[in-house]
Amino acid sequence: MTILELHRVHKKYLQTDQFAVNDVSFQVDKGEILSLVGESGSGKTTLLRLIAGLEHPDSGYISLAGQKIVEGKKSVPANKRNVGMVFQDYALFPHLTLLDNVKFGLKGKVSDPDKLAKDTLSLVGLSENFSKYPHQLSGGQQQRVALARAIAPSPSILLMDEPFSNLDTILKDQVREEIRQIIKNTGVTAIFVTHDTRDALSTSDRIAILHKGYLQQIDTPRNLYEFPVNGYVANFFGRRNELLATPTKEGFYSGFGFIPDERSRLFYSQVRLCFRPENVRVEKTDQQSMCGKLLKSTYFGDHQLLKIQDEEGKTIKVRANAHTIFERDALIFFTVKQFQVEEI
Numbered sequence: 001m002t003i004l005e006l007h008r009v010h011k012k013y014l015q016t017d018q019f020a021v022n023d024v025s026f027q028v029d030k031g032e033i034l035s036l037v038g039e040s041g042s043g044k045t046t047l048l049r050l051i052a053g054l055e056h057p058d059s060g061y062i063s064l065a066g067q068k069i070v071e072g073k074k075s076v077p078a079n080k081r082n083v084g085m086v087f088q089d090y091a092l093f094p095h096l097t098l099l100d101n102v103k104f105g106l107k108g109k110v111s112d113p114d115k116l117a118k119d120t121l122s123l124v125g126l127s128e129n130f131s132k133y134p135h136q137l138s139g140g141q142q143q144r145v146a147l148a149r150a151i152a153p154s155p156s157i158l159l160m161d162e163p164f165s166n167l168d169t170i171l172k173d174q175v176r177e178e179i180r181q182i183i184k185n186t187g188v189t190a191i192f193v194t195h196d197t198r199d200a201l202s203t204s205d206r207i208a209i210l211h212k213g214y215l216q217q218i219d220t221p222r223n224l225y226e227f228p229v230n231g232y233v234a235n236f237f238g239r240r241n242e243l244l245a246t247p248t249k250e251g252f253y254s255g256f257g258f259i260p261d262e263r264s265r266l267f268y269s270q271v272r273l274c275f276r277p278e279n280v281r282v283e284k285t286d287q288q289s290m291c292g293k294l295l296k297s298t299y300f301g302d303h304q305l306l307k308i309q310d311e312e313g314k315t316i317k318v319r320a321n322a323h324t325i326f327e328r329d330a331l332i333f334f335t336v337k338q339f340q341v342e343e344i
């Protein structure tokens with residue numbers, strides 16, 4: 001069931017000549033976690049603020065839980081939208097206990113704010129800490145308080161701006177999983193804004209990727225990563241190799257050798273083969289049809305990245321296991337397991 005719909009939403013700020021959000025349409029289902037990603041200035045925060053009611057679009061409409069919250073000049077005010085918001089810096093009241101922080105927005109809205117606040121803090125794993133103050137908590141715990149405060153009034157949608165950016169790398173993996181679990185347990189629909197592709201890929205049901213205000217693609221993490229609709233989306237999730245190749249009846253010829261593949265019959269002129277470093281298998285035997293000369297190996301602990309070159313000087317990067325030692329200038333034999341074929 002659709003809970004949020006944006007239809008042809010445009011937003012241009014005063015004294016700017018480009019749209020911050022340009023003709024964006026998408027829908028979010030109930031209980032879904034959607035991440036908005038894109039480089040700095042792509043319009044993520046503006047989109048979040050439009051949904052929250054902190055900005056008004058120039059055109060288009062937004063509906064939430066079956067009600068148009070923005071259309072034309074009409075707009076439901078931010079405080080009447082039933083939207084929960086978690087800010088990047090958590091925005092907790094430092095002089096209030098955790099319990100009072102969560103109770104703050106509930107007064108006058110529910111019959112027993114105290115019980116609901118305690119239940120929600122317990123839900124986020126903070127039942128021992130009701131009377132503590134925010135400064136007595138870790139970053140991850142503070143974030144859970146902010147989350148409890150946002151979900152306690154049962155919002156139609158939860159908006160989180162860069163939820164993981166203030167956490168260090170070790171804490172991040174754990175917090176990401178905790179937050180996803182809490183959100184899934186409560187069944188709340190959530191939109192995260194993030195510029196971190198790992199955060200988006202690991203926490204979201206779907207990801208929407210923006211570029212210069214335009215929505216490029218909205219899809220599951222796997223589909224976005226494996227079947228990007230264009231080069232921008234592909235490279236946003238980590239660099240991919242692009243190789244010119246000539247189609248024949250049985251496959252494609254490239255500077256690194258021959259790749260057997262039936263799709264070659266669909267093409268009559270040079271194509272671009274696109275694949276990520278991890279879509280390549282480096283082989284021990286020299287019986288492979290593809291090879292290149294090793295220019296450089298970069299060690300990452302759990303794998304190494306080999307930069308290899310064909311006879312014409314074209315380079316690609318391929319991933320190999322960490323423990324094999326390759327000599328510089330050695331011939332590296334490989335097969336490409338999965339690749340996309342693009343017309344030029």
Ligand SMILES: Nc1ncnc2c1ncn2[C@@H]1O[C@H](COP(=O)(O)OP(=O)(O)OP(=O)(O)O)[C@@H](O)[C@H]1O
Nearest residue numbers: 013016020038039040041042043044045046047195
């Ligand atoms: N209040 C404002 N007034 C004028 N221009 C703005 C305002 N807020 C944002 N912009 C512009 O709108 C565009 C989109 O900005 P937005 O903050 O939505 O992007 P973002 O993807 O969230 O970026 P970041 O990751 O850096 O936060 C940018 O070109 C930005 O300069």
